[in-house]
Amino acid sequence: MTEVTATSATRQEERTGEGELPGLMARYQRGEAAAIEELVRRLSAPLLRFFSFSQVSMSEAEDLLQDCWLRIHRSRQTYRASEPVLPWIFAIARHTRLDGHRRRQRRMFREVLVADPPENPSHVPETGGDGADDLVDLLGQLPESQREVILMLKVSGMSLEEVARATASSVGAIKQKAHRAYAKLRALLAKER
Amino acid sequence: MSVDAVTTCKRIDAEFDRRFEVPTTEISAEARNHLASCARCRNLYRWIAEQPAATGVSSELSQRIQSQLVASLEPVKPVASIQVSGLRFMAIFLAFAVGLAVMMGAAGLRQMTAEQFLGSGLLLAAGAVLFSLSLARQMAPGSKRGIPTWLVMALFGSAALGGIALLFPWRMPGTSIGMSWKCSLRELAIAAPAGVLLWLLLRRSAPALSPTALGASLGAVSGLLAVTVLQFACVYQEALHLLLWHWSVLAVSSGAGALLGRLSSRFTLGRTG
Numbered sequence: 200m201t202e203v204t205a206t207s208a209t210r211q212e213e214r215t216g217e218g219e220l221p222g223l224m225a226r227y228q229r230g231e232a233a234a235i236e237e238l239v240r241r242l243s244a245p246l247l248r249f250f251s252f253s254q255v256s257m258s259e260a261e262d263l264l265q266d267c268w269l270r271i272h273r274s275r276q277t278y279r280a281s282e283p284v285l286p287w288i289f290a291i292a293r294h295t296r297l298d299g300h301r302r303r304q305r306r307m308f309r310e311v312l313v314a315d316p317p318e319n320p321s322h323v324p325e326t327g328g329d330g331a332d333d334l335v336d337l338l339g340q341l342p343e344s345q346r347e348v349i350l351m352l353k354v355s356g357m358s359l360e361e362v363a364r365a366t367a368s369s370v371g372a373i374k375q376k377a378h379r380a381y382a383k384l385r386a387l388l389a390k391e392r
Numbered sequence: 393m394s395v396d397a398v399t400t401c402k403r404i405d406a407e408f409d410r411r412f413e414v415p416t417t418e419i420s421a422e423a424r425n426h427l428a429s430c431a432r433c434r435n436l437y438r439w440i441a442e443q444p445a446a447t448g449v450s451s452e453l454s455q456r457i458q459s460q461l462v463a464s465l466e467p468v469k470p471v472a473s474i475q476v477s478g479l480r481f482m483a484i485f486l487a488f489a490v491g492l493a494v495m496m497g498a499a500g501l502r503q504m505t506a507e508q509f510l511g512s513g514l515l516l517a518a519g520a521v522l523f524s525l526s527l528a529r530q531m532a533p534g535s536k537r538g539i540p541t542w543l544v545m546a547l548f549g550s551a552a553l554g555g556i557a558l559l560f561p562w563r564m565p566g567t568s569i570g571m572s573w574k575c576s577l578r579e580l581a582i583a584a585p586a587g588v589l590l591w592l593l594l595r596r597s598a599p600a601l602s603p604t605a606l607g608a609s610l611g612a613v614s615g616l617l618a619v620t621v622l623q624f625a626c627v628y629q630e631a632l633h634l635l636l637w638h639w640s641v642l643a644v645s646s647g648a649g650a651l652l653g654r655l656s657s658r659f660t661l662g663r664t665g
Contacts, residue, residue: 230467236458243449243457261453268457276468277532286534294533294602298657364534385405388436 220284228275239268245355246292252335252354253296253346255303267295285357286364293347293365337384345380348373400426404433474535477528478521484593485520485613489620492582496625503629511559516620519548523613530606531594541605545612545646552639560631572637575626579618579641587614587649603653611649615642 220241226234246267251260270291278287338346351362352373359377363370407423419427419437427434471477501509522544529538539547590610622638 228468228470230465232462232465235461235465239454239458239461243454247449264449264453265457265460268461272461272464274533277471279470279473279532279535281473282532282535287532288534290533364536367540385436 221280221282224275224278224284225280228278235272242288243268246288249289249292249350249355250296250299252338252350253300255299259299259303263295263299266299267292270295283361283364286361289351289355289357289361289365290367296347337387340387341380341383345376345383348376349380349384352377401430401433404430405436471531474525474528474532477531478525481524481527481613482520484590485524485617488586488617492617492621493624496578496621498624500622500624500626500629503627508559508629511555512623515552515555516616516623519552519616520613520620522548523609523616527590527594527606527609527613530602530609541609545608549643552642553635556634556639557631560629560634562631564630564632572628572633575622575628575633575637576641579615579622579638580644582618582621583611583614583641583645586617587611587645590614603657604650605653607653607656608646608650611645611647611652612642614649615645618645 220238223234223238223241227238243264247260247264250263250267251257253260253263255263271288274291278284338349341349347366348362351357351365352359357365359370359373362368363373366373404423404426407419427437472480504512522539525538526541526544529535530541587610590613594606594610619638619642623634626633626638628634
């Protein structure tokens with residue numbers, strides 16, 4: 200139980216300093232290098248976690264992270280100072296992830312056309328053991344829309360309101376997806392253990 | 393497992409469900425006691441409460457990203473609020489519509505009754521407002537949810553179909569198919585360049601948006617502009633003619649926009665994949 204309390208504290212620590220993000224974004228839009236360096240330092244970890252739990256290898260997750268930052272950079276003028284930063288960032292990350300998924304599928308399709316099918320076509324996540332692999336496997340059994348919601352809620356630690364904004368959805372719809380996903384995960388966990 | 397234990401497990405599940413909504417909520421003393429004795433619930437709770445293993449970003453990767461971004465860093469002007477952007481789109485729409493109407497004439501106005509003029513005018517204005525706001529919302533990733541693009545189109549399409557069917561007479565069109573077809577061609581000749589112009593205006597926000605939805609909205613706005621101009625320029629004010637040869641262009645331009653958006657995203661993926 201002490202472990203559990205400690206991990207909750209880690210999540211809390213990660214969320215502190217969120218109030219400074221709009222200020223950093225405004226400075227980034229004004230062209231201050233220090234602001235973008237600080238944003239990359241603060242937001243890369245939750246973004247990488249979001250990508251790495253999407254059934255991709257760590258090197259692919261890092262590629263997605265770089266691609267995502269480039270998209271953020273190209274769209275930085277679309278951030279409005281009155282809006283929260285995380286939903287804006289994760290709305291872009293979501294598109295990066297989906298495009299990455301489509302690109303992977305196209306590449307796999309081409310490879311299958313020109314060569315023998317790979318022995319194991321699935322991507323092996325390198326999440327470093329300690330239960331993270333279990334989580335990737337479990338999430339892999341959810342439908343895409345539910346997996347995305349769980350990734351944002353649990354893996355990236357966002358609130359329901361933030362997830363709703365990032366996915367252009369309503370809080371009610373996110374709650375419903377989370378509950379359905381959670382019920383399925385509960386059944387899977389209960390079966391496994 | 394006893395009946396009592398199953399009941400408690402169900403109550404714990406309900407408590408975990410609530411915890412999913414508010415992750416920082418503390419669990420009750422009763423739940424804590426239950427966790428001490430039930431391995432199944434303990435595992436579930438650990439899974440929910442634990443932060444997944446932290447995925448660290450190497451300093452090398454972090455520096456690479458930072459230097460890439462800093463190298464092309466320039467001040468940018470933030471886009472206007474959704475309301476202001478929406479108003480801008482409406483103003484552009486109105487300016488184009490008035491300009492083109494002046495160029496093409498308003499012979500259709502003389503054929504309309506006051507009800508028909510007011511009804512179709514309201515319908516077109518409502519479409520301009522809805523599509524402008526939909527476009528403006530798409531320029532802001534992560535903003536509060538509005539009505540989804542497909543729903544805006546479906547609602548407006550139904551309203552237009554009903555409105556035109558009620559307002560205008562159902563008699564045989566006073567023109568041949570060959571002449572009617574020219575109305576559609578004229579509309580397409582207006583919609584296509586208008587769509588390109590709008591796309592050029594929106595391009596700066598495009599990278600983060602859904603290309604299919606953006607294309608559909610652009611197609612809808614440009615199609616509506618063409619419908620507006622021809623609504624007042626065409627002398628054949630019959631419901632069948634208007635729906636078949638005028639308003640159908642709105643559906644065609646929206647579909648073409650969505651298709652082009654989808655193709656553009658495929659092209660981008662193909663280039664980077």
